[in-house]
Amino acid sequence: MISQFFVLSQRGDHIVFRDYRGEVPKGSAEIFFRKVKFWNDDEAEEAPPVFNVDGVNYIHVKVAGLFFVVTTMVNVSPSLLLELLQRIARVTKDYLGVLNEDSLRKNFILVYELLDEVIDFGYPQTTSTEVLKSYIFNEPIMVDAGRLPPLGPAAMFMQGTKRMPGTAVTKSVVATEPGGKKREEIFVDIIERISVTFSSSGYILTSEIDGTIQMKSYLTGNPEIRLALNEDLSIGRTGSSSYDYRSSSGGGAVILDDCNFHESVHLDSFDIDRTLHLIPPDGEFAVMNYRITQEFKPPFRVTALIEEAGPSRAEVLLKIRADFSANVTANTIVVQMPVPSYTMRASFELEAGAVGQTTDFKEGSRRIEWNLKKIVGGSEHTLRAKLTFSQESHGNLTKEAGPVNMNFTIPMYNTSKLQVRYLQIAKKSKTYNPYRWVRYVTQANSYVARL
């Protein structure tokens, strides 16, 4: 039972505020904001998504720099509310095309309209963009997507890949295009977030892939879709431990530890031919989420060294090798390494002929940062840094620095080898041939090399 729903900007302004039950005392949004801003001042900790102040429970998610918050007085399921908040954000995005402070402010009346249908008297009603369409009368006011700074996942398809229509992910599901006709198209994105930890000697300590097959449909008339995955896909690892690595990565078979599916997916023939049947609802949704701990070839090898070079000096050597084919390019790579707290200065030496690389010493957080615009498959890059300390280092430098963390996005690359073999759309007529986009991307979730 939800008492209130509100969206706050980063500065704490109300963007929308809806009270469903009139039971929470006034000022809850301010109480919430103060609590989140000053959660634990000394230790700079982030506020947890769920907390209780004076008997009022505040549950929030952060989306596009905004706080989506509900309050409740009763002991409800936190997951339900968190899922609901994410879903509200997603439905809003379906309507507005782009979700950010600007678009929300422009469309707050539409958001109120949505909220009226999504929650009634604190009870979740429907969050299906499809169903909501019949009850929403406001037209979204579009913000100019071109002028916006690229945001998170929306940005990752916009760079360097001309095959992708850049506006696709920022198009509203309901708004009609200038031509008055909607383009029939469907996007299927296979997004994999990978986590790898390398030991100091370069061994892989842990590795995991969290993948999502995400769909966004602009098809009219809800045609049925068949989505075929690798035939040799298997689910559930045998053996008691889910981590008993066997050197079978060359085998080719994709083994998922586990997966889950969207409501609309029917698995009748999944066991036979690994095909998913569904009638995609309008808007964006995850068809399937999966998790893999089977060993895989990590896209980057990272080596990091720190050595003493004199009484109060040290030298750092960072090396990255791109272990993927040359027709794939990774972009927006950031490599960070914490350095000893008594580091005063750092001077960098990039490799000869380096293009699109920058370096920085972040004094406040005591770490060095190395940014690379792109890395082509098969290439190798190194960075040398000389550190100057304010005192003599005592003992073990490797315990004082590191671990190295890396962030990157690799479009058109998927680590798990999970493939969409084909995407079939039930034909309404012979001329019906909607655009289909199947796109792969791999992102770093936690890519760490220890010293």
Place this chain on the structure above:
Amino acid sequence: MAPTAPTAAKSASPSQPSGKSEVADLKQQLRQLAGSRAPDADDQRRDVFKRVISCMTAGIDVSAAFGEMVLCSATSDVVLKKMCYLYVGVHARNHPDLALLTINFLQRDCHDQDPTIRGLALRSLCSLRVPNLVEYLVSPLATGLKDPSAYVRMIAAVGAAKLYHISATACLDADLPAALKALMLSDPDAQIIVLTIPFNYHRKVYDICSADLKLELVFGLLVCWPTAGSLFKSVIGGQVVANCMHALQEIWTLEAAKSEEAAREIETLYSKPVVFYLLNRIKEFSEWAQCLVLELVSNFLPSDNNEIFDIMNLLEDRLQHANGAVVLATIKVFLHLTMSMTDVHQQVYERIKAPLLTLVGAGSPEQSYSVLCHLHLLVMRAPMLFSSDYKSFYCQFSDPSYVKKLKLEMLTAIANESNTYEIVTELCEYAGNVDVPIARESIRAVGKIALQQYDVNAIVDRLLQFLEMDKEYVTAETLVLVKDLLRKYPQWSHDCIAVVGNISSKNIQEPKGKAALIWMLGEYSQDMHDAPYILESLVENWEEEHSPEVRLHLLTAVMKCFFKRPPETQMALGATLTAGLSDTHQDVHDRALFYYRLLQYDPAVAERVVNPPKQAVSVFADTQSSEIKDRIFDEFNSLSVVYQKPSYMFTDKEHRGPFEYSEDLTNLAVGAEMTENTISAQRYQESDNDLLLSTSDKEDNATATSNGSSASTYNAPSDLSGPSLLSSQIPSETSLINPGAPTYSSQSNFSLDDLLGLGVPQASAPPPAPALTLNSKPVLDPGTFQKKWGQLALSLSQECSLSPQGAASLMNPQSLIRHMQNNYIQCIASGGQPPNYKFFFYAQKDGATAFFLVECIVNTASAKAQIKVKADDGTAAEAFSTLFQSALSKFGLS
């Protein structure tokens, strides 16, 4: 800084001035537009309405424009209507007389041809929250529940709950709950879905339907075929059913305290026909409604194992749902259903592991957090079942600190012989982490694992390595741990002391770490060569030591050192005592004085006091009782799991809404989630004995109870002087009832409360249950009673009998009240006419703050009594009930 309302307003609409002039301006414009028939009037109105709502959002009071808004509301533009409804809904409560103006157009809209308009109007009508407009609500609601459009029915169902909150009597008099129930079980749109959804997937659902349901199904199809346009209609149909459930749950739970009938009605929600009816349709509900159904099912008590397996097989695929809320709700059903089947329960754990881990990886950090909290609960309950999954709980670089903390606790819990090496190695990596709070937690985790006795040897080595890292917070944390380790494993003192002795106390600033170091200096001064001199230098800096904790430790350490190495420490001791005696901190001063006098009296005695032979600590106290943990487990998939507290500790009923609109405050209304608690409490009782993973504490409780030895025994002497002397004059009844318990029983501090007439604070944590003795003079005012009755879950509900003589002599309530009073059970309210009497009793456990509350309905004709017991301490409810019944059965015999 959180912005105040005006600044928020400015940023919300930067181009507009804020405050009063703005409102006046808006009023002016609205007035101009009110009668306008200009072609673009609606567009202009939209603009002005938008600005009004923008101000409202920013927190500016725009209620002054109410009249003007209503004037402008006569429009056919739906967008305008919606904005107007939103405005009216927010402000009507504060302007009841003006709200009357809106009734007219809302009522008219309730009869509109367009179902969307009908629905909207009905929703807004019910959201006005104005008590004196109730008469206008009832008839549109009753019509709405029978509306041909599912959308309108869906809104009407919630509307019924809204009406109940404005006026319960109006809702009940119109017999809306009955209408809701009928709708819930036979909503036409919910029925036809089965046939409209493609894929013969749902065929099996149809097949399981009972014959008459099939009939209804076909009937529903005939009636509603024209409205069943698209597949998605079904979702709305399902929502009608879901909203009926929401409304009925809310109404009946609140009503249950007043009427027996409602209490029975709520039972029917959990009855087999309803549960199976809903389960068979679960896939036709939206994911949110599925959660509701699953929550309901988790309250259902199947009659046999086959039913349990049927339900679990039916719900098996819900574990593969992408929505974490559905998965967790399903898991709750599985866990609760299998409580009595140890091996199946364990299989459930194995089964749910993978889906939970997938959810942790799939969603946003917030979503994973909630799932991880539940995983945390399960890990803490059955660590050994997760011991091979330890790598899943390694911290990731991108994890927020609230996630990392949970993971560290889980890693600590699942460490065993086989994985300790890997876990500790991983934890040691975090110890050098840039994230200092996490580094600290990691070190603590290493220490806790060491205290669990796995691989202590290697861990001690690593802890000592931490000391060499030369980071202050690492050293401080490690020192605290080494101290605890030494208290448990004195045999390691030699290795540890060698390293600890090298640490300069000047480098440690944190009081806890410093205190730990000083403790070790005192405790092991015989092994540390320069201990007396280090202590001496610390004493010299007494003035600069800000923490009283450190100074207290210093006092004791110097004393210990003195007894071990007198000649070297004598000077230091003198200086310490002098410094201590002139210390401004009361505790430090008192301890110094105490030591001083002790030494004056007899140094030998002082040595026995300060330096007695010590036994190694075997187990450090657990912070949470197993009872609380079980309670949290019962509340799986709720905020209790995230807060790691049972719900009674954080749901503050003072602020609860239900009373707000309720006119009849004297009734014993009950919180909305009471049903949940009721059932879980019962379940808790049942499952008590067969918990797969119950901790040993429980056995301790049991033995304590059976021995009949009670903590209050020790308090007997205090009675002699205490005001409870009075109560000891009538001991015979209690001793008869409860022969194992001491006769003179009361605790002085509570008796004192009695004297002063103070309310006793509510128990924060239920104490373990010894044999039950009751406080002879408990004090509970009616207000507190009512509050408690609302807060507490039903522990027991039983029927018992009176003696025929007793039944015959019960001519008025007073006689029974007096009788029960003699048994230390007090009456707070009573009433009724022969043959039915209703009593509310209360009693308090002796020496504890825990109260027992009883509702007792006596029928003198049948000599039967129906009792409902609620208790602060649920474990003692059974014992209390026995005592109560025994007292009741003796009524009329003496």
